[in-house]
Amino acid sequence: MELKQEIPALANEIKGTQKILMxxxxxxxxxxxxxxxxxxxxxxxxxxxIADKTxxxxxxxxxxxxxxxxxxxxxxxxxxxxxxxxxxxxxxALDRLIGMLVHAKTIMQALPDRSGDD
Numbered sequence: 232m233e234l235k236q237e238i239p240a241l242a243n244e245i246k247g248t249q250k251i252l253m254x255x256x257x258x259x260x261x262x263x264x265x266x267x268x269x270x271x272x273x274x275x276x277x278x279x280x281i282a283d284k285t286x287x288x289x290x291x292x293x294x295x296x297x298x299x300x301x302x303x304x305x306x307x308x309x310x311x312x313x314x315x316x317x318x319x320x321x322x323x324a325l326d327r328l329i330g331m332l333v334h335a336k337t338i339m340q341a342l343p344d345r346s347g348d349d
Contacts, residue, residue, distance in 0.1 A: 234338065234341070234342075237334070237337075237338050238338065240334070241331070241334050241335055241338060244327070244330065244331040244334055245331060247327055247331070248324075248327050248328045248331050250301060250302040250303075250324075251302045251303065251304065251324050251325075251327075251328050252328070253298070253302070254298050254299050254301075254302035254304055255302075255304070257295070257298075259285075259287065259295060260295050260298065260299055262285060263281060263285065263292065263295055263296065263299065264299070264304065264305070264318055266281055266284050266285060267281065267305070267316065267317060267318045268318050270284075273317065274308075274315060274317065275307075275308055275315030275316050275317035276315065276316055276317070277313060277314065277315060277316075278292050278293050278296065278314070278316070281296075281316070296316050300316075302324070303320060303321030303323075303324040304318070304320045304321070304324075305317065305318055305319070306319045
């Protein structure tokens, strides 16, 4: 492994996963995903239903759902005037994230021990 080539490649992979990293990095968005998954309702949840199960206002839930949707983690289905949100991650985005993490791990494993421990 040539680190001079691997590190710039990893930097590009990190840039390509920034949206999903940002979306998943927020504790409240993690909580919203869990609420949706734990609801047992595979057909989705409305914003008001999610807000009722969290300590967030309806506009705050909508804001977080939009970020999750833009990152490809949550999808939305419209029925008439009602919007239903459900956890259904874009597999390509998840594969890019997993690939980036595996690549980072490979690079770290190839580096010498820098801890000073013998």
